[in-house]
Amino acid sequence: MTVVTFHSDFSHCFPLGISRTFVAYKNLMAKKREEYDVKSADHFRNRISSVDKTGKHVWMFPKLVKGKFYKYRTWFSIGLLVVLFGVPFIEVDGHPFLMLNVIDRQFIIFGMVFWPDDFLIFMLSIVTFILFIVLFTVIYGRLFCGWACPQTVFMEMVFRRIEYWIDGNSVQQRKLKEAPWTGEKIRKRALKYGIYLVLAFVVGNLFMTYIIGKNQTFEIITSPPTEHLTGFLLVLGFTGITFFNFAYFREQVCTVVCPYGRLQGVFLDSKSVVVAYDNKRGEPRELPKKIRSENAGDCIDCFACVDVCPTGIDIRNGTQLECVNCTACIDACDEIMDKVNKPKGLIRYASETDIEQGKSFKLNPRSIAYSSVLLVLLIVLSVLIFNRSDIKVSMVKVQGFDRVDRNISNLYNVNISNKTYSKLPIEFRIANYPTAEVEIAGNKLIAGKGEKKEAIVKIEIPEAELKERKTKLKVEVWSQEKLMDKLTINFIGPSN
Ligand code: SF4
Numbered sequence: 001m002t003v004v005t006f007h008s009d010f011s012h013c014f015p016l017g018i019s020r021t022f023v024a025y026k027n028l029m030a031k032k033r034e035e036y037d038v039k040s041a042d043h044f045r046n047r048i049s050s051v052d053k054t055g056k057h058v059w060m061f062p063k064l065v066k067g068k069f070y071k072y073r074t075w076f077s078i079g080l081l082v083v084l085f086g087v088p089f090i091e092v093d094g095h096p097f098l099m100l101n102v103i104d105r106q107f108i109i110f111g112m113v114f115w116p117d118d119f120l121i122f123m124l125s126i127v128t129f130i131l132f133i134v135l136f137t138v139i140y141g142r143l144f145c146g147w148a149c150p151q152t153v154f155m156e157m158v159f160r161r162i163e164y165w166i167d168g169n170s171v172q173q174r175k176l177k178e179a180p181w182t183g184e185k186i187r188k189r190a191l192k193y194g195i196y197l198v199l200a201f202v203v204g205n206l207f208m209t210y211i212i213g214k215n216q217t218f219e220i221i222t223s224p225p226t227e228h229l230t231g232f233l234l235v236l237g238f239t240g241i242t243f244f245n246f247a248y249f250r251e252q253v254c255t256v257v258c259p260y261g262r263l264q265g266v267f268l269d270s271k272s273v274v275v276a277y278d279n280k281r282g283e284p285r286e287l288p289k290k291i292r293s294e295n296a297g298d299c300i301d302c303f304a305c306v307d308v309c310p311t312g313i314d315i316r317n318g319t320q321l322e323c324v325n326c327t328a329c330i331d332a333c334d335e336i337m338d339k340v341n342k343p344k345g346l347i348r349y350a351s352e353t354d355i356e357q358g359k360s361f362k363l364n365p366r367s368i369a370y371s372s373v374l375l376v377l378l379i380v381l382s383v384l385i386f387n388r389s390d391i392k393v394s395m396v397k398v399q400g401f402d403r404v405d406r407n408i409s410n411l412y413n414v415n416i417s418n419k420t421y422s423k424l425p426i427e428f429r430i431a432n433y434p435t436a437e438v439e440i441a442g443n444k445l446i447a448g449k450g451e452k453k454e455a456i457v458k459i460e461i462p463e464a465e466l467k468e469r470k471t472k473l474k475v476e477v478w479s480q481e482k483l484m485d486k487l488t489i490n491f492i493g494p495s496n
């Protein structure tokens with residue numbers, strides 16, 4: 001496997017308080033350039049960074065970054081991890097707060113159950129979600145990938161940190177990889193992959209809880225495998241995939257597998273905000289020396305931004321498919337700018353247009369307009385979700401009417417969908433005719449959780465109370481003294 005890393009500590013090489021000579025620094029940078037293969041014509045256009053000329057995976061050894069963005073991302077990731085691990089344990093009325101059971105086509109969102117019957121809301125949610133992703137990406141680029149994607153959060157904030165802790169910094173990691181199998185290497189590998197396996201089991205099961213709920217997941221992992229063979233295989237599968245992903249596959253999920261990453265070319269335009277190198281300010285790049293050319297740009301060609309990149313790209317080549325907007329290169333470059341007494345922000349959040357016009361990121365009218373559309377979409381969807389009734393009732397009248405003594409009766413075919421997680425005994429009341437009597441065929445109508453029920457209902461009203469041939473009845477559907485739904489139906493009587 002080809003190994004590419006840029007591991008030297010270039011900070012000692014600057015002419016400011018320096019321990020090495022400029023010649024040494026120049027040689028070092030030349031080596032880096034050679035390693036990075038920048039001499040080959042536009043290599044970044046011809047293949048992705050994690051694959052070498054022969055098509056083999058290139059292992060990344062990104063340097064641990066320090067800086068403002070990394071600090072913010074750490075805190076943000078801690079918050080996300082708390083939410084991610086906490087949500088499956090939140091219950092509303094004894095049911096999960098969030099469960100996306102694609103196997104049984106049953107979804108619980110904010111404690112509300114959505115059955116296949118809620119197809120319309122489901123489709124609207126999907127459309128809103130897709131529109132949201134498209135609009136969000138058009139404005140803010142891959143902000144989600146860098147800050148909130150579980151792949152980035154787990155990789156950079158959990159698994160990578162364990163790697164730094166056990167294998168050391170990027171230089172030590174590289175040395176260890178190239179070293180023969182000694183007792184020390186075996187011990188480190190066993191410890192790292194042992195921890196990875198335990199974490200993969202935990203993370204794999206966490207994702208299971210989002211699909212089948214915490215109780216069922218717990219039952220599967222605590223029962224003998226023969227009792228839940230499918231569940232057991234699922235647990236093994238999730239654990240295996242998670243381990244393979246974070247121990248080996250890593251950034252390739254973003255660069256090769258993730259469809260969102262591959263769609264960036266379609267979504268992004270010159271006004272999208274991305275992590276960008278200010279080529280106007282940075283070029284022509286020139287190594288740091290006592291007397292720099294007059295027209296030298298601010299980039300000192302130190303490769304610090306490349307050293308920290310978890311996908312191994314050089315952001316100075318422009319926006320690339322592999323960039324997950326993790327901000328590591330911003331922090332790395334800001335640190336260099338500090339050292340060479342230049343303003344920070346040579347690499348920053350900016351659009352191509354901002355850079356062309358020499359501006360910093362500001363919300364433009366287009367961003368505001370798109371953000372407003374996003375907000376409206378979210379509000380519409382929230383209103384639909386929160387106003388969704390727990391049951392869906394339809395009453396279709398059977399032809400004609402009956403006269404018994406001095407009462408007129410009509411029959412109705414009733415269809416009920418119970419969208420809740422509980423059994424609902426149903427009764428009907430006629431709000432505008434309190435004297436009306438409602439009789440359910442078989443006396444009782446009980447709809448089980450998620451069940452669809454049919455029934456015949458007879459409504460009887462004293463003839464003297466009917467003023468017209470066709471009377472509108474306001475029907476209320478009650479369950480255990482809770483008003484569940486209201487509907488208006490026609491009641492037919494004799495012509496007066
Ligand atoms: S952009 Fe910044 S970090 Fe990258 S090579 Fe230039 S000066 Fe160094």
Ligand code: SF4
Pocket residue numbers: 275305308309310311312313314315322323324325326327328329330
């Ligand atoms: S180029 Fe910068 S923002 Fe993009 S992945 Fe690399 S380090 Fe992260």
